[in-house]
Amino acid sequence: MNKITFTIDGQACTAEAGQTILEAARANGIYIPSLCWFEGMKPAGSCRICTVRAGGRYMAACTQPVSEQMVIENMAPDLEDMRKALVEMLFVEGNHMCPTCEKSGNCELQALAYRYQMLVPRFPYDFPVRRVEPAGPKILLEHNRCIKCLRCVRGVKAKDGRRVFGALRRGGRKKIAVDLSLAAALSDRRAREAMDRCPVGSILKKEVGFIVPVGKRKYDATPIGSDLRKAEG
Amino acid sequence: MSKPVIATASLAGCFGCHMSILDIDERILDLVELVEFNKSPVDDIKTFTKPVDVGIIEGGCSNSENVEVLRAFRKNCKILISLGECAIMGGLPAMRNGIPVRECLEEAYHRCPTIDPFDPKIIPDDPDLPIILDRVYPLHEIVKIDAFLPGCPPSADLIWKALTSLLQGKPLVLPYALVKFD
Incomplete structure (x- = not known):
């Protein structure tokens, strides 16, 4: 299997050919904020939250395949503000x-x-x-x-x-x-x-509202993306 | 140096945010040392008697009186805080946004289950009553707001943290666990 090498915010990463930027980032323990993306499902690229920048161009990380030597910006302040x-x-x-x-x-x-x-x-x-x-x-x-x-x-x-x-x-x-x-x-x-x-x-x-008490819900204590190793990029 | 002055008001809210202010528990003793309360339901002072440093407002603007109080606060307060979801986005009262005012009033005064069917159907319109606005407005759509503290209600810790930062002139740095919308 040919490995592709690329960087996200300067961090060296590897990916399988054909992986999208978002999948490859997750595989490397890097969180790219996303919303309409769902693991295992064909991406739609509709919300644009996962927008990253490579070569000065903006692209949806959930639909764009990663390519060799790609230099990706993920946590740039302007990208984060746009998200x-x-x-x-x-x-x-x-x-x-x-x-x-x-x-x-x-x-x-x-x-x-x-x-x-x-x-x-x-x-x-x-x-x-x-x-x-x-x-x-x-x-x-x-x-x-x-x-x-x-x-x-x-x-x-x-x-x-x-x-x-x-x-x-x-x-x-x-x-x-x-x-x-x-x-x-x-x-x-x-x-x-x-x-x-x-x-x-x-x-x-229906019939199961509010089953998890406040304080124990998914995002009560830790931000979304914290489950990924280097989430806070 | 005299103590900083605080004023509070509840507009189209449920007083839950004020309850949350009281929820700072024994820190309220520190607060009394640190600040002086002016116009507020907490001490029942009805009108401003001096310029205020920090004004805290709960609830959105649902009627003409809300707007009047809000403008008076803006005029008298150096810093104005939107406290809670209703102040920030209208909250539950804003669920009427999109329903014509006449329909809301008829639901309340004509079709409500506790209305005697033999009573004449009237909608109160005494000139002393504030006029209901076309919709519920977030505070920052009416006057300039300097700080926003979300939550329903915002936690006592969030209010404490924000107040102590603002009074010391520090920037608002809020921990993740304190900023919640519910």
């Missing part, structure tokens, strides 16, 4: 009422805001009018919190491989739709997986 701005934009363009949300403490969007210590977004709040959609006996679809990362569309499948979620319309009007009969037929385990696959509190498994 923070993206997180802030996601906060103002939906209705993210963290105090009422079942996902609070385990939410990846919130975890990124904590990581960047977002005290207030720099953009004005949109307060869009969106609905809560009861999607059968297992799942609740909270459109107010949806960030259209398409992780559910790409990853939540029924037993026969059919997609449970799909995307309606495009651009700013994009909306997640659900196949009610497939959603109703999900096993408890798959419904749980669907909830875990959603980075925010948009897909909720």
Whole structure:
């Protein structure tokens, strides 16, 4: 197997041919902040949080394959500020009422805001009018919190491989739709997986809200990315 | 040197953030040594009697009186702090944003389950009552805010840390575990 050598913020790294920058970075113990990326799933490159710079060009680390002798900037202050701005934009363009949300403490969007210590977004709040959609006996679809990362569309499948979620319309009007009969037929385990696959509190498994106490949730004590060895780059 | 002066107010909030201020427990004795309270529900002083160093506001702006109080605070305070989610982004009251005000008022005064169906259907409109705004506004969309302390409520440790830093003129360096939105 041919190894590729490259650097991230000056640190020498190796990768397999064909790996994306984000996968290769993780394999080398380096955290690149990401949101729409999910391990083992085909990347979408839709949120751009993982944007890095190589050769003066900006690219989504989750979709761009790493190449020989690539010099990648990951933690440059301007890149980090741009990522923070993206997180802030996601906060103002939906209705993210963290105090009422079942996902609070385990939410990846919130975890990124904590990581960047977002005290207030720099953009004005949109307060869009969106609905809560009861999607059968297992799942609740909270459109107010949806960030259209398409992780559910790409990853939540029924037993026969059919997609449970799909995307309606495009651009700013994009909306997640659900196949009610497939959603109703999900096993408890798959419904749980669907909830875990959603980075925010948009897909909720019914009847299990707030099971983990405050203080013991995923991002209560340590920032997102801390699980990687050299996370704080 | 005289003690720094603090003022607080709760606008469209639930007083939970004020409860959190009291949650600093016995450190409140230190606080009383360090600062003097002016207009605040804590000491029940209703109007400003002197210029204030740090103003702390909980809750967003939901009606005309909220806006009036907020502007008075901005005028009288050197540093103004948005305390808690409602002050920063409207919070739970902002769940009405997107619903027309008439619909909200009719829900409360006409269709509420405790309304006697034989009573005349009125929406209170006495001139003494503050006017409900079209939506709930975060404080920084109305006046300039100098510091933001998120949380629902912000923890007592966060409030303590921020207040002591601000009063000593130090920059706000907040530990990860203290900055939470819930």
